[in-house]
Amino acid sequence: MNRENYTKRFMFEALKEAQKAFDKDEVPIGAVVVCNGQIISRAHNLTETLTDPTAHAEMQAITAASNYFGGKYLNQCTLFVTVEPCPMCAGAMYWAQLGKLVYGTPDPKRGFTVVSTKILHPKTEVENGILAEDCSKIITSFFQKKR
Amino acid sequence: MNRENYTKRFMFEALKEAQKAFDKDEVPIGAVVVCNGQIISRAHNLTETLTDPTAHAEMQAITAASNYFGGKYLNQCTLFVTVEPCPMCAGAMYWAQLGKLVYGTPDPKRGFTVVSTKILHPKTEVENGILAEDCSKIITSFFQKKR
Numbered sequence: 001m002n003r004e005n006y007t008k009r010f011m012f013e014a015l016k017e018a019q020k021a022f023d024k025d026e027v028p029i030g031a032v033v034v035c036n037g038q039i040i041s042r043a044h045n046l047t048e049t050l051t052d053p054t055a056h057a058e059m060q061a062i063t064a065a066s067n068y069f070g071g072k073y074l075n076q077c078t079l080f081v082t083v084e085p086c087p088m089c090a091g092a093m094y095w096a097q098l099g100k101l102v103y104g105t106p107d108p109k110r111g112f113t114v115v116s117t118k119i120l121h122p123k124t125e126v127e128n129g130i131l132a133e134d135c136s137k138i139i140t141s142f143f144q145k146k147r
Numbered sequence: 148m149n150r151e152n153y154t155k156r157f158m159f160e161a162l163k164e165a166q167k168a169f170d171k172d173e174v175p176i177g178a179v180v181v182c183n184g185q186i187i188s189r190a191h192n193l194t195e196t197l198t199d200p201t202a203h204a205e206m207q208a209i210t211a212a213s214n215y216f217g218g219k220y221l222n223q224c225t226l227f228v229t230v231e232p233c234p235m236c237a238g239a240m241y242w243a244q245l246g247k248l249v250y251g252t253p254d255p256k257r258g259f260t261v262v263s264t265k266i267l268h269p270k271t272e273v274e275n276g277i278l279a280e281d282c283s284k285i286i287t288s289f290f291q292k293k294r
Contacts, residue, residue: 047219047242048219050214051213051214051216051217051218051219052210052213052214052219053209053213053219053220053239053242053243054201054206054209054210054239054242055210059201062200062201063199063201063202066198066199066200067197067198067199069198070198071198072194072195072198072199072200073200086238086241086242087234087235087237087238087241087263087266088234088235088236088237088238088239088241088242089235089238090234090235090238091233091234091235091236091237091238091266092200092201092235094233094234094235095194095200095201095233095235096200115263115265115266116234116262116263116265116266118262118263119234119262119263119266
């Protein structure tokens with residue numbers, strides 16, 4: 001599998017998580033953590049279901065991955081998430097020393113890059129725009145349904 | 148009880164939490180969430196115990212308080228924490244629309260104000276320097292012990 005397909009494949013898994021959030025009437029954002037080509041954890045936004053403003057997809061995926069490895073550092077891992085992380089989630093990635101972050105579509109309102117690019121760990125690689133249209137479309141249709 | 152004693156009283160409760168972390172060999176930071184003069188939740192750093200880089204005192208205190216209220220917003224609450232919050236925790240306070248943040252001692256390395264003051268919600272009031280010496284001393288003695 002070439003690199004482009006590899007990246008798309010995991011973003012597609014994050015999109016499946018976003019769809020699970022959509023089906024629960026949660027803001028549809030999904031994430032997976034990958035290490036050596038294997039999915040270590042997967043999660044979707046559950047802030048309403050859990051009544052917890054910290055229950056973003058990325059936070060849960062990081063907690064689960066750290067638990068799996070029995071260590072706090074995810075420097076060998078890539079986190080795929082459908083939407084650009086907020087400062088809270090980017091701050092969690094800092095503590096995990098995340099190896100690489102791949103996100104689908106930007107969040108011009110509350111994405112970490114809007115607030116400060118210094119939130120992420122300096123060693124974390126960043127790639128974006130993967131399946132951006134699909135990642136954006138599911139969010140747009142969620143908010144259209146809400147209106 | 149006058150305002151100064153009120154604030155010190157709750158910071159002292161946060162310090163008690165920090166001591167619990169110290170006793171577990173965790174970086175000694177503690178937090179309490181207060182609403183109408185009542186402590187709603189209390190927590191201390193558990194990142195090592197839980198193998199979870201997101202298990203900061205503030206994160207747990209916010210999750211527990213939201214759970215208690217059955218709502219994601221803590222705009223009527225004050226969070227007392229012994230050390231200046233990091234960007235992750237300040238980002239969580241943003242989503243909770245925290246009413247007020249009171250912290251003891253600054254964190255010149257990774258405090259949110261070092262990274263960006265835009266991380267907090269614009270409506271969140273901030274006060275600091277409460278029992279600063281005690282809040283700082285417990286951290287210093289923890290790292291001295293580690294050396």
